[in-house]
Amino acid sequence: VDIPKDSDPMHIVHVTAEMAPIAKVGGLGDVVTGLARACLMRGHKVDVFLPFYECINKLHIKELALTSTYNSYYDGSWIPTNVYRGVVLGIPVIFIEPSNHFFKGQSVYGGAYDELEAYLFFSRACLEWLQVSSTQPDIIHVHEWQTGGLPLLYWDMYHYLSLKKPRIVLTIHNMEHYGECRAEQLSKCGLDGSIYATEEKRLSLLKGGIVYSNAVVTVSPTYLKETLCSGWLAGTLIRHRDKYFGILNGIDTAIWNPATDAFLPAKFDANNVEGKKICKLFVQRGLGLAPEGLPGDPDKVPLVVCITRLVAQKGLHLITNAIRYVEALCVSSPGNEHWANEILTENSQPPSTAPDARVGREFEGLAQLHNQGSSLRILLTYSEELSHMLYAAADIVLVPSIYEPCGLAQMIGMRYGAVPVVRKTGGLADTVFDMDDKSQPEMANGFVFEGIDEGSLNWALDQPNEWMGIVKKVMQMDNSWNNTAGKYIDIYSSVRARDQ
Ligand code: ADP
Numbered sequence: 001v002d003i004p005k006d007s008d009p010m011h012i013v014h015v016t017a018e019m020a021p022i023a024k025v026g027g028l029g030d031v032v033t034g035l036a037r038a039c040l041m042r043g044h045k046v047d048v049f050l051p052f053y054e055c056i057n058k059l060h061i062k063e064l065a066l067t068s069t070y071n072s073y074y075d076g077s078w079i080p081t082n083v084y085r086g087v088v089l090g091i092p093v094i095f096i097e098p099s100n101h102f103f104k105g106q107s108v109y110g111g112a113y114d115e116l117e118a119y120l121f122f123s124r125a126c127l128e129w130l131q132v133s134s135t136q137p138d139i140i141h142v143h144e145w146q147t148g149g150l151p152l153l154y155w156d157m158y159h160y161l162s163l164k165k166p167r168i169v170l171t172i173h174n175m176e177h178y179g180e181c182r183a184e185q186l187s188k189c190g191l192d193g194s195i196y197a198t199e200e201k202r203l204s205l206l207k208g209g210i211v212y213s214n215a216v217v218t219v220s221p222t223y224l225k226e227t228l229c230s231g232w233l234a235g236t237l238i239r240h241r242d243k244y245f246g247i248l249n250g251i252d253t254a255i256w257n258p259a260t261d262a263f264l265p266a267k268f269d270a271n272n273v274e275g276k277k278i279c280k281l282f283v284q285r286g287l288g289l290a291p292e293g294l295p296g297d298p299d300k301v302p303l304v305v306c307i308t309r310l311v312a313q314k315g316l317h318l319i320t321n322a323i324r325y326v327e328a329l330c331v332s333s334p335g336n337e338h339w340a341n342e343i344l345t346e347n348s349q350p351p352s353t354a355p356d357a358r359v360g361r362e363f364e365g366l367a368q369l370h371n372q373g374s375s376l377r378i379l380l381t382y383s384e385e386l387s388h389m390l391y392a393a394a395d396i397v398l399v400p401s402i403y404e405p406c407g408l409a410q411m412i413g414m415r416y417g418a419v420p421v422v423r424k425t426g427g428l429a430d431t432v433f434d435m436d437d438k439s440q441p442e443m444a445n446g447f448v449f450e451g452i453d454e455g456s457l458n459w460a461l462d463q464p465n466e467w468m469g470i471v472k473k474v475m476q477m478d479n480s481w482n483n484t485a486g487k488y489i490d491i492y493s494s495v496r497a498r499d500q
Pocket of ligand 1: 407
């Protein structure tokens with residue numbers, strides 16, 4: 001696609017704990033990469049600051065080179081710190097590598113160091129490097145609690161030193177973690193922690209980020225409303241309502257493109273969906289869901305796919321219910337075209353295991369129970385490649401989250417012609433509109449249920465004839481960054497300092 005260049009280019013710097021694909025744990029990594037690429041294409045200068053985690057595979061970084069060694073402050077001393085430059089998917093990245101134990105270990109999170117102190121160190125080290133290298137970007141864009149301390153460090157320290165021009169934007173991807181912090185931990189990065197701790201005992205880096213940023217964004221308009229109504233930070237967000245915005249994430253339509261996807265056995269697009277049938281049969285056969293000799297045409301059997309992390313937020317009891325429901329359908333009417341296949345994959349990225357061992361055991365039990373039959377597969381594995389194939393094969397993509405700030409699975413599913421069945425919450429409510437909603441029939445693109453009870457979900461799964469008619473429509477929806485990056489640019493422009 002030819003993207004027109006913006007007339008007034010800015011220098012935007014992201015400071016983040018994750019970046020896809022080299023340091024991705026969840027949606028945060030995808031968002032940073034997608035937004036950075038979209039801004040680059042529109043003619044802006046973009047750099048991403050990332051901790052140089054020991055686990056990063058250096059082979060995935062182009063033109064990697066040590067730029068300099070400088071000192072950054074931590075707990076009364078100055079830590080020699082290496083700064084590297086490299087390029088990831090066309091995006092310039094600045095890697096910060098302290099000489100102490102921070103960011104060492106086999107995974108992005110969970111190393112043998114105090115995570116909160118490490119990210120505070122990182123936040124300050126990024127500002128220190130901007131100062132040392134005399135770089136004054138227009139915008140410093142921070143993400144989540146990990147870099148929520150940077151706005152404090154900027155306005156209460158570096159802005160009094162030599163950084164004058166930058167303005168700060170914070171994106172909250174998920175309010176679940178606040179970055180709760182003790183005054184003495186804040187003091188270790190050189191701020192006087194006791195000043196910030198006077199109002200109340202609970203200090204939070206995310207709260208600091210909200211108060212001290214020029215603009216705060218969360219990842220969907222509905223999640224914005226939800227966060228103003230409940231949660232410990234609702235009061236803070238209400239006080240800062242006039243600088244708080246809800247902007248939907250996009251998906252990277254170059255990475256997620258069924259017309260060119262190298263992982264698929266056949267390609268397809270909205271105007272030619274024949275390839276999708278081949279992908280479906282390929283997956284059904286490959287997983288033993290369409291054994292020879294079974295009555296009926298496997299293509300007529302709806303294939304329901306759920307690709308998710310197995311954590312409470314994702315609606316675990318609704319997922320197990322869907323497993324039981326699909327199994328029951330098959331038992332009661334084998335050979336009937338209303339019976340369904342379902343495949344679930346769990347995101348437990350190696351080397352980390354399922355966050356809750358009890359949940360892990362429950363799903364292992366379910367896998368043993370169901371994986372021998374010919375209707376269900378529960379694959380407790382993380383695989384990028386398989387996920388592409390499953391989205392392409394799916395007739396229905398199930399996202400029954402209890403809460404979901406934005407959600408990517410429903411958007412990716414739609415791009416691959418899978419009709420979404422979602423709970424009405426957060427970004428799911430902003431991207432999926434129910435077939436029965438007569439108030440806006442032109443928007444209808446899936447099935448939306450409201451309750452957290454099993455009946456609502458079963459009702460949604462029981463609509464097989466209707467979804468067939470909207471496959472082409474869901475594929476044509478534009479959930480790309482091309483669409484949504486412009487809203488971020490508008491916010492950057494509205495807060496940037498023009499007179500420096
Ligand atoms: P969250 O960030 O809360 O996990 P999102 O829907 O925003 O949820 O993003 C999830 C991303 O992780 C999607 O790209 C999805 O395809 C991917 N994913 C989840 N589970 C797996 C898995 N088992 N294997 C491969 N990718 C997965």
